[in-house]
Structure formats: structure tokens, C-alpha cells
Amino acid sequence: MNILVFVKTNPDLQMIRIKDRQPVMEAIPYKVGDLEKNAVEAAIQLRDAAGGGTITAVCLAEANRRAKETLKEVLAMGADEAVLVTEPALEVADQAAVALVLAKAAEKTGYDLLLFGEGSTDNYTGQVGPRVAEILGVPQIGYARKITGTEGGVQVERSMDEHIEVLEAPFPVAVTVVSEINEPRIPSLMNIMKAGKKPLAEYSLADLGLDATSVVAQKAILSNLAEEQDRKHIMFDGDPAAQAEAFVNALLKEGVLGR
Amino acid sequence: MEKVDCIIVGGGLAGLSAAYGLASEGLEVIVIERGDYSGAKNVTGGRLYVSPIRDLYPELWKAAPFERPVTREFVTLMGDGAHTTIELASERFATPAYQSYTVLRARFDQWFADQVMEKGGMVITKNRVDDLLLEGGKVIGIRAGGDDIGADVTIIAEGVLGLLSSKAGLREEPRPQDHALGYKEIIELPPGVIQDRWHLNEGEGAAHLFMGGVTRGLMGGGFLYTNKDSISLGIVVGMEAMRQAPDKVDSYTLLDEFKELPQIKPLVEGGTIVEYSAHAIAEGGIAKVPKLYGDGYLLAGDTAGLSLNALVTVRGMDFAIASGYYAARAVIDAKERDDFTAASLAQYEQSLRSSFVLKDLETARYIPHTIENPRLFTHYPQAVSNLMEQVFTIGPGPSKKLSSTVMGGVRKDFLNLQTLKELYAMRKI
Ligand SMILES: Cc1cc2nc3c(=O)[nH]c(=O)nc-3n(C[C@H](O)[C@H](O)[C@H](O)COP(=O)(O)OP(=O)(O)OC[C@H]3O[C@@H](n4cnc5c(N)ncnc54)[C@H](O)[C@@H]3O)c2cc1C
Numbered sequence: 001m002n003i004l005v006f007v008k009t010n011p012d013l014q015m016i017r018i019k020d021r022q023p024v025m026e027a028i029p030y031k032v033g034d035l036e037k038n039a040v041e042a043a044i045q046l047r048d049a050a051g052g053g054t055i056t057a058v059c060l061a062e063a064n065r066r067a068k069e070t071l072k073e074v075l076a077m078g079a080d081e082a083v084l085v086t087e088p089a090l091e092v093a094d095q096a097a098v099a100l101v102l103a104k105a106a107e108k109t110g111y112d113l114l115l116f117g118e119g120s121t122d123n124y125t126g127q128v129g130p131r132v133a134e135i136l137g138v139p140q141i142g143y144a145r146k147i148t149g150t151e152g153g154v155q156v157e158r159s160m161d162e163h164i165e166v167l168e169a170p171f172p173v174a175v176t177v178v179s180e181i182n183e184p185r186i187p188s189l190m191n192i193m194k195a196g197k198k199p200l201a202e203y204s205l206a207d208l209g210l211d212a213t214s215v216v217a218q219k220a221i222l223s224n225l226a227e228e229q230d231r232k233h234i235m236f237d238g239d240p241a242a243q244a245e246a247f248v249n250a251l252l253k254e255g256v257l258g259r
Numbered sequence: 260m261e262k263v264d265c266i267i268v269g270g271g272l273a274g275l276s277a278a279y280g281l282a283s284e285g286l287e288v289i290v291i292e293r294g295d296y297s298g299a300k301n302v303t304g305g306r307l308y309v310s311p312i313r314d315l316y317p318e319l320w321k322a323a324p325f326e327r328p329v330t331r332e333f334v335t336l337m338g339d340g341a342h343t344t345i346e347l348a349s350e351r352f353a354t355p356a357y358q359s360y361t362v363l364r365a366r367f368d369q370w371f372a373d374q375v376m377e378k379g380g381m382v383i384t385k386n387r388v389d390d391l392l393l394e395g396g397k398v399i400g401i402r403a404g405g406d407d408i409g410a411d412v413t414i415i416a417e418g419v420l421g422l423l424s425s426k427a428g429l430r431e432e433p434r435p436q437d438h439a440l441g442y443k444e445i446i447e448l449p450p451g452v453i454q455d456r457w458h459l460n461e462g463e464g465a466a467h468l469f470m471g472g473v474t475r476g477l478m479g480g481g482f483l484y485t486n487k488d489s490i491s492l493g494i495v496v497g498m499e500a501m502r503q504a505p506d507k508v509d510s511y512t513l514l515d516e517f518k519e520l521p522q523i524k525p526l527v528e529g530g531t532i533v534e535y536s537a538h539a540i541a542e543g544g545i546a547k548v549p550k551l552y553g554d555g556y557l558l559a560g561d562t563a564g565l566s567l568n569a570l571v572t573v574r575g576m577d578f579a580i581a582s583g584y585y586a587a588r589a590v591i592d593a594k595e596r597d598d599f600t601a602a603s604l605a606q607y608e609q610s611l612r613s614s615f616v617l618k619d620l621e622t623a624r625y626i627p628h629t630i631e632n633p634r635l636f637t638h639y640p641q642a643v644s645n646l647m648e649q650v651f652t653i654g655p656g657p658s659k660k661l662s663s664t665v666m667g668g669v670r671k672d673f674l675n676l677q678t679l680k681e682l683y684a685m686r687k688i
Contacts, residue, residue, distance in 0.1 A: 012295070017533060019447070027366040029296045189406040190261060192383050193289065 001053030001149070001171075003043045004111045005079065006102055006128070007036040009059065009070040010121040021225040030066040032073050035117025037184035038177050042147050043115050044078040045182065050149050055079040058105050060098060061086040068200070075195035076187035082200040083109060089205070089212040097215035099131030104208035106136060112171035113154065118143060118178050126176075133174035140174040141167055145181050262409035263287040265590050266401050267416060268388045268423060270297040273560025273579035273586075274416035275371040275382075279316065280587025282380030286594065290372075290380065291403060293387035298368030301418075302443060302538035304482050304491060306466055307367075308577045310358040311615045315584045324370045326486035327464025328357035331457060335522060337471035338644035342522050346458070353463065361464050361484040361491070362576070363445070365534075391415070391427045397554035397600075398427070411599045412555055412590045416583065419539045419561040430549035430558065435498040437543030437627075439479060439568065442514045443493030445486070446530035453485045456526055467526075471640025473517055477504055478636055481517050482573070483526065492518070492527060495540060495568070500633070510537065540575070541566045544627040545620040551611065552604040557586045565616060569626050578616050585610040629685055634677075642672035 010033040016023045032040075040057065047053040057079040061067035071082040085105055090098070106114060114136075116129035133140035145164070146157035153170035159178055187195070205211055234250060236243040251257040265281050267274040270292030281288040294300040306329055309320055330353035335344040352358060372382045390402040391413060400409035415424045425432045450461075457465035469481030479496035494517050496510065518527060541547065541564050548564040551557065559565075559582040566575030589607035593599050611617045629635075646668035650661065659667075672678070 027363075027369060029299075029369070189291070189383060189386050189403045189408065192386070193261060193263075193381065193408070196381060 001047065001050055002110055002112045003047060003053060003055045003115060004106055004109060004113070005036070005039050005043045005055060005057050005074070005115045006117075006132070007040065007057050007059050007070055007074050008033045008117075008120045008122075008128075009067050010034075013121060018226040021228060023226065030070065032070050033117055033121040035119060035121070035177060035179060036074075037077070037117075038179055038181050039115040039117050040074050040077050040079060041182045041184040042144075042175075042177055043113075044185075046113070046147060046149050046154075047078075054081065056081045056083055056109055058083045058102060058109070059085070060090050060093075060101060071200060072192070072195045073187065075198045075200075076192040077185055078187075078191070079198075081198060084200060084202045085205070085208065086202055087205045087212070087215070089215050092217050093215040094217040094219050095125050095127040095131060096218055099128050099135060100214060101205070101208065101210060102128065103132045103135035104210060105203060106132065108203070108208060112173075114138065114172070114174040116174065116176040118176045129174060129176040136172075136174075138172045138174050139169055140176070141169060142176045144175045144177045147175060147177070147181070260400065260407050260409045262400070262411075263289055264410065264594060265289075265412050265414060266291065266408060266410040267414045268391075268401060269416040269418055269560075269562070270294070270372060270382055270384065271301050271368065271416060271418055271560060271579065272371065272576050273562070273583045274414065275368065275375055276316075276580040276583025277414045277416065277559060277586045277590075278375045278380045278382070278583075279319070279371070279378060280584055281590060282375055282378035284587075284591050285379070286591065288380045289408070290375065290382045291386050291388050291401070292372075292382065292384045294384060296369055296384050297372035297382060298365040299384075301364040301368055302441060302536045303362065303364055303576055304441070304443070304484055304493065304573055305362055305364070305576065306359050306484055306573075307362050308359045308572075308574060309356075311577045311619075312580050312584070313356065315581060319374060323360075324366050325360035325362055326484075327361050327459075327462060328353075328355075329359045329361060329466045329484075330357070330463040331459060331465040333457070333465060333467035335467065335469045335471075336640035336643045337469055337473055337520070337522060338641035339472060341644035341648045342471070342640070343644045343647050348458070353460075359466075361466070361486050363486055363489075363491070388417075388423060391423055391429075391556070393427060398429075398556035410555075412557065412593065412604070414557045414559055414583075414586050414590070415562050416559040416579070417562050419541050419566075421558075421562045424549075424558060424562055429553065429556065430562070430564075431547075433539075433541075435502060437541060437547050438498045439495045439540045439542050440498055440501070440510055440537065441493055441495045441540050442510055442537045443491055443535070444514070444518075444532050445489050445491055445534040446527055447489045447533050448527075448530045450488050452529065453488070453490065457485055459485070469517075469522070471636060471644075473520075474513055474636065475504070475506075475508060475516075476633060476637040477501060478631060478633060480636070481523070489533065490527070490530070492523075495573075497542070497631075498539075540568065540573075542568045542627055545617070545624050546627070548617070548620065551608045552589075553601045554604075555599050557589065557604060557607050559583050559586045565620065567620060567623050567626070568630070569623055574619075578620075581614060581616050582611060585614065585616075632681060632684075634681065638672070642668070646672065 009030045011028045043055045057074040119126040143158045145159040148155045158165040264286040265288045267290040270290045332347040392400040464485045467483040473481040478500040484491045560579035565578035593603045
């Protein structure tokens with residue numbers, strides 16, 4: 001069983017500040033996206049349950065995104081191999097272009113199962129998985145909350161709003177997962193050390209039969225402004241316990257807590 | 260047990276500097292850092308004095324993400340009702356190669372970690388070392404999250420508190436008497452505003468220190484460094500002084516009070532606080548530097564007590580980087596000899612002794628004791644400001660001769676037995 005997991009490096013959203021309604025991206029650390037981690041965990045569990053198979057993690061290196069570190073983290077979690085596609089032109093690529101590149105990488109690597117997060121932590125367009133499936137002409141199952149291996153395929157539980165749908169599909173198939181599918185493991189120090197020695201292949205666009213013209217974005221972002229909010233300037237007085245209570249109440253009232 | 264050439268505990272400047280040196284020579288080295296990334300938990304004032312370390316890794320500093328070279332120095336002596344600011348604009352400081360730069364650790368340390376990885380070193384973040392592994396008094400590796408990893412040499416660069424090294428008995432437990440606490444905010448301001456407020460040309464930076472009525476007369480002071488588009492503003496207070504203070508005060512209250520002072524308020528006007536941090540600083544000086552090496556281990560940076568507070572200069576980062584450099588050299592040479600005993604690693608202390616690190620700490624031996632005198636933070640800043648005020652005063656009646664104004668002030672506040680005694684005590688610094 002050949003499992004490809006597609007991982008994206010995301011800026012650490014907790015570290016981003018908004019200035020003049022724009023995110024300040026300077027010196028922001030990057031990390032593996034949350035749902036991508038779920039996808040990797042799902043792959044590991046499938047492989048281990050099947051008692052064999054190979055997990056290859058695939059990542060695009062756009063400028064500035066720490067793709068190699070992302071892949072190392074995923075290798076440390078338990079992926080077997082990694083593929084990195086590096087190309088400066090990818091920096092301005094849109095979802096269509098990214099999907100094209102990933103599909104070509106999948107063709108080059110070979111696959112039975114393609115695993116994605118339902119959406120990325122930063123943009124969450126939710127497009128890349130379905131687009132790759134479409135380009136490759138393989139069936140796609142979204143909102144997976146459980147994946148079980150079957151003879152030559154998978155059985156997938158889909159998390160729908162009001163109900164759960166159970167589907168079966170033979171390989172090859174693409175599956176996009178939601179966070180409830182599992183609790184991604186945190187790699188141990190030893191596994192992090194060993195990850196450095198696992199195979200990591202680097203491809204350029206040319207290696208995939210593409211060039212910079214194939215990743216020109218079809219869409220332009222005209223405006224992307226963060227919501228503006230004034231500070232509340234509320235001061236709490238009294239003894240610490242009373243202050244804490246008043247503070248928590250204020251947070252509840254604002255809907256920051258207890259949602 | 261998996262084994263590497265060298266494990267480094269702590270990915271601050273000392274640890275990263277050691278790792279860079281080792282990785283550059285092809286040794287297998289892992290840095291283990293508990294923060295989300297290098298720089299995430301590290302606090303400095305800060306200004307990095309590059310002059311002392313420029314020759315150690317010359318290629319590095321050319322591309323380092325410094326904020327601004329410090330070309331102007333300000334010292335403000337704060338008294339009640341009057342303060343005096345000394346501004347030094349030195350052409351030499353404003354000419355490359357600059358002697359010091361302001362830095363932001365979140366940016367600087369991450370970059371440094373990248374350089375280590377470029378050289379093939381491994382920097383593992385989000386992992387804490389729980390214990391040093393000892394075997395018959397020899398450090399043979401570390402334990403982290405249940406994994407044991409062995410190393411020929413472990414370099415302990417875990418910062419000022421040195422919890423692991425104290426626990427393993429490699430140094431004394433830290434004492435409050437030998438430490439100060441620093442509180443700091445990073446306040447964003449447009450570059451143009453920064454340049455106007457501190458009289459700077461574009462891209463140049465200032466260091467501004469405040470002595471006197473900053474910390475309610477407690478041993479300490481205030482600092483301000485200009486970054487590219489922010490300032491680092493903070494106070495440093497002696498831990499012991501704070502413990503002994505008659506009226507207990509929260510440290511963050513001191514920082515809030517500091518910012519509200521009429522001398523400071525206009526400097527931070529219009530700024531946005533983007534970061535707040537607090538951290539301990541070792542101020543024990545050379546007397547508190549522990550044994551720096553033993554079988555299978557070296558101590559570097561703040562863990563080795565290598566920092567210096569000499570009132571107008573605060574240093575620790577240059578010592579951290581230099582000690583990391585010499586630690587790496589010592590391990591490389593020890594590997595050549597295939598001998599990681601204390602005797603072989605003693606080279607580390609020797610090179611620190613013949614470098615600026617221990618020499619400068621030795622020169623400053625008596626400073627920690629001298630600056631314990633609270634009058635430095637109360638009487639003197641006030642007296643200087645009073646005197647300056649008198650010099651510039653024209654009252655309703657006839658004025659005194661300038662010389663007698665000055666002499667009067669000097670006689671009253673400076674030519675008394677206590678001051679002379681204090682001056683005498685200062686001859687050692
Ligand atoms: C307020 C303030 C102002 C200062 N101003 C200046 C200045 O202007 N100029 C100057 O040169 N110096 C200044 N200093 C001193 C300087 O910041 C320090 O000397 C310097 O940061 C020391 O570097 P280090 O690498 O030894 O320690 P640190 O930078 O503290 O690094 C230690 C690292 O070890 C990690 N660590 C600790 N324990 C573990 C563990 N068990 N497992 C894994 N990781 C661990 C920590 O997370 C940390 O990243 C100032 C310090 C303070 C607090």
C-alpha cells in the first residue's frame with residue numbers, strides 16, 4: 001500500500017500580529033498544518049494496521065516556508081519518505097497551480113491512497129485535495145472522520161452535519177480528513193533524530209515535466225484585510241480572586257470563552 | 260543508547276554558537292531547545308557588542324539580522340523634579356565596523372538556528388531535557404521525554420537558572436543575591452519617529468539607560484534600545500533589593516510606573532506594546548563563575564555565570580557566543596585526542612581565561628559589590644540633577660557667581676565623608 005500524504009507548512013497563526021489590518025509575517029515560525037497532522041496520523045495508523053506499506057509525505061516549498069523542517073517533523077511522526085518540490089515561482093501560485101504540481105508529484109511517486117487535510121490552517125480554501133483528485137481522475141471522499149483499510153481499498157466514515165455516511169472505495173482513492181479523525185502523535189526525540197536520516201527527494205518543476213508558466217496564478221487577490229477591533233480598556237480591581245472572576249465573566253460576555 | 264558526538268542543552272546564543280562551531284567541523288551535534296523555536300523564550304535588553312566576537316565567526320555577522328548599529332549613547336540621571344541626560348554622539352561609533360547592534364532575540368536566535376542547520380547541525384525544538392545522565396561523575400548524555408541519548412560531550416547552555424546543572428551538582432543552586440530581574444516591553448514605533456526622538460540618521464540606533472528614581476531607589480535601572488521599528492524598554496531590579504524592600508512592590512508595577520514618568524512618557528508616546536517578557540540576569544560576576552568543565556561536559560553562557568552588569572554596559576550575549584565558540588573548539592580538539600575527560604576539556608577554561616570573556620569579568624570583579632550601594636540609585640542622580648538645576652536657575656534676586664553655585668552644590672552633595680568613602684571604594688572598578 002502506497003500512501004501519499006500532502007502536507008503544507010503554515011505560519012504559526014498564534015504568532016501573527018495584525019498591523020494596519022495586515023498580518024505581520026516577519027520572523028513568524030512555520031509549522032505543519034493542523035489537519036495535515038491528522039492526515040499523517042491517519043496514514044500511520046493505516047499502514048501499521050495493514051502491517052506494511054509506505055508513507056510518502058509531499059510538500060511544496062514556497063519561498064520562506066520552512067518546508068524541509070515540515071517534512072522532517074512528519075518523518076519524525078512516522079512517514080517513511082518525503083518528497084519536496086522546490087520552485088521559487090510557486091510563491092505566487094494559487095490552488096489550481098498547487099494542485100497541478102502535487103498531482104504531477106503523485107504521478108511520479110506512484111500511489112494507492114492520497115491523503116489530505118480538509119483545508120489548510122492558514123487559508124482553508126479546501127480546494128487542493130479535490131483538485132488533485134480531479135486532475136488524476138481518482139474518486140475523492142471528503143470530511144473523513146474514520147478510515148479503515150479493506151482488501152484493496154478503504155472504508156471511510158464521513159462526518160456530515162446531521163449524520164454519518166459510510167463509503168467504501170477501491171484504490172486509488174483520495175481522502176480528505178477532519179480533525180476528529182484522531183489525535184496526532186507528538187514525535188519523540190529519538191524519532192526526531194532518526195527522521196534526519198530518512199530519504200528526502202527534491203524535485204524541481206522541470207523534474208515533474210512542468211515549468212514556471214504552468215504555475216501562474218489564475219486569480220489575483222485584490223484585498224485581504226483583517227478585521228479591526230478596538231481595545232476594550234477594562235480594568236479590574238479588587239482582590240485577585242474577584243479580579244479573576246470579573247475577568248472570566250468579561251471574556252464569557254465577549255464570547256471569547258465558552259464558545 | 261543512540262549516541263552522537265555532542266549534545267547541547269539549550270538553543271540560546273551560547274548553545275547555538277557551540278553548535279555552529281561543531282557542525283562547521285562536521286561533528287554530529289544536536290541542540291535540544293524547549294521553546295517552540297530558538298528565541299521564543301530568550302530575553303535580552305538588548306544590545307550585542309559585536310567587536311569582541313567579530314573575529315570568532317567573521318562570516319556570520321555580515322549577514323546577521325541586527326536591528327540598528329548603536330551610534331548614540333544616552334544616560335539619564337533621574338532625580339525628583341529634575342533629571343539630567345548625557346548624550347554621546349561619537350563619530351567613531353557611527354562608522355563601520357560598528358561596535359554594537361541592537362537585536363531582537365525572536366528574530367536573531369531563529370536565524371542563528373538556521374545557520375546551524377545549514378551547517379548540518381540538528382536543532383530540535385519543543386523538547387525539554389529532563390536530566391543529565393551521569394555515570395561515575397561523568398556526564399554521558401541526556402534524558403528527554405523518556406529517551407536517553409548519549410554523547411561524548413554534553414554542553415550545558417540552559418540559561419541563567421541552570422536547573423539541570425545545579426540538580427546534577429555541576430554548579431551551585433542559583434541564589435537571589437546574585438541575580439537581578441529584568442522586565443521588558445517591545446513597543447512598536449515608526450522608524451521615522453524613533454530617529455527623531457533619539458536624533459538618529461536613518462538606520463542608526465541608540466542605547467538609553469536610566470539611573471535614579473526608576474526603581475523606587477532599589478538597586479537597578481531602566482534601559483531603552485531602539486530597534487528597526489520598535490523600542491525595547493525595560494527595567495532591571497536586584498532580586499535581593501526587591502526582597503528586602505520595606506514596601507513590597509510588584510515588579511510589573513515598577514515597569515508601569517517607569518513608563519508613566521514624565522521623562523519616559525514622551526519617548527513611548529503613540530507606541531503599541533507588542534511583546535512583554537521577564538527574565539533573570541546573573542550579576543554575581545567572576546566570583547560566582549562555577550567550574551566550567553568536567554568529565555564529559557562543559558558549561559557555557561549564562562549557565563556558566565558569564566554576564567556582566569557594569570551600570571552603563573550590560574553584557575552577556577557576547578560572552579554567550581564566545582563561550583559557545585571556545586566550547587566547540589575544546590570539543591573538536593578533544594575529539595581529535597579521543598579524550599573527553601576533564602583533563603582534556605580543561606582547554607575550554609584556559610581559552611576563556613586568555614580571551615576577553617574571563618579577562619573582562621576579572622576586570623569587573625568588584626563591580627557587583629560596589630553597585631549594591633543604594634545611594635548610587637538615589638543620592639547621586641538626584642545630586643547631579645539638583646546641581647545642574649541650580650546652574651541654570653536665574654531667580655528673582657541677584658544671582659550668585661557660577662563658581663560659588665557649583666562649589667556650593669559640590670560641597671553639599673559630593674564633598675562629604677560618605678561620598679569620599681564611596682569614591683574610594685569605587686577605585687577598584
Ligand atoms: C532584561 C535583560 C537585559 C539584558 N541586556 C543585555 C544586553 O543589552 N546585552 C547583552 O549582551 N546581554 C544582555 N543581557 C544578558 C543576555 O541576554 C544573556 O546573557 C544571554 O541571553 C545568555 O544567553 P544563553 O544562551 O546563555 O542563555 P539563554 O538565551 O537564556 O538560552 C538558554 C536556552 O536554554 C533553553 N533551556 C533551558 N533549560 C532547558 C532544558 N532543560 N531543555 C531544553 N532547553 C532548555 C531555554 O529555553 C533557552 O532558550 C540581558 C538579560 C536580560 C534578562
